[in-house]
Amino acid sequence: QVQPVESGGGLVQPGGSLRLSCSASVSLFSSRGMGWYRQAPGNQRQMVARIMPGLSPDYADSVKGRFTISNERNWHTMYLQMNNLKPEDTAVYYCNTGVPPFNSWGQGTQVTVSS
Secondary structure: OOOOEEEOOEEEOOOOOEEEEEEOOOOOOOOOOEEEEEEOOOOOOEEEEEEOOOOOOEEOHHHOOOEEEEEOOOOOEEEEEEOOOOHHHOEEEEEEOOOOOOOOOOOOEEEEEOO
16 A cells, blocks of 8 residues: 655745645556545545646646646646645645545645734
C-alpha cells in the first residue's frame, strides 16, 4: 500500500495562495486515480479535487476556478495549487486515491486562512 506524505500547508491571509504536495517513493497512480481531500474541525472529510484515469480533473464546487490539481509525469508527486484562499478553506488536507477503497490516511497538512 502506497503511503504518500502531504506537505506545503501553512498560515495564509485571505486571497493568498499555497501549493500542496503529495509525494511518494513509488508511483501514486492506480486505476482508482488520485485525489485531494480536506477535513475541517467538526466536519466530515470531503473531496476537494481528483484525477481519474482518462478523465478531466474533478473539483468540488466550492473550489472550482481557484484550485488546480496536477501531477509529475512519473506520478511520484501530486500537487494542489490553491489560489484566492478563503477562511472556509481552513482544514487539514490529505491525499489518497480518487475513489474508494482508500489507502490508509496520512497525517495531512494543515492549511489555515486567516487575517
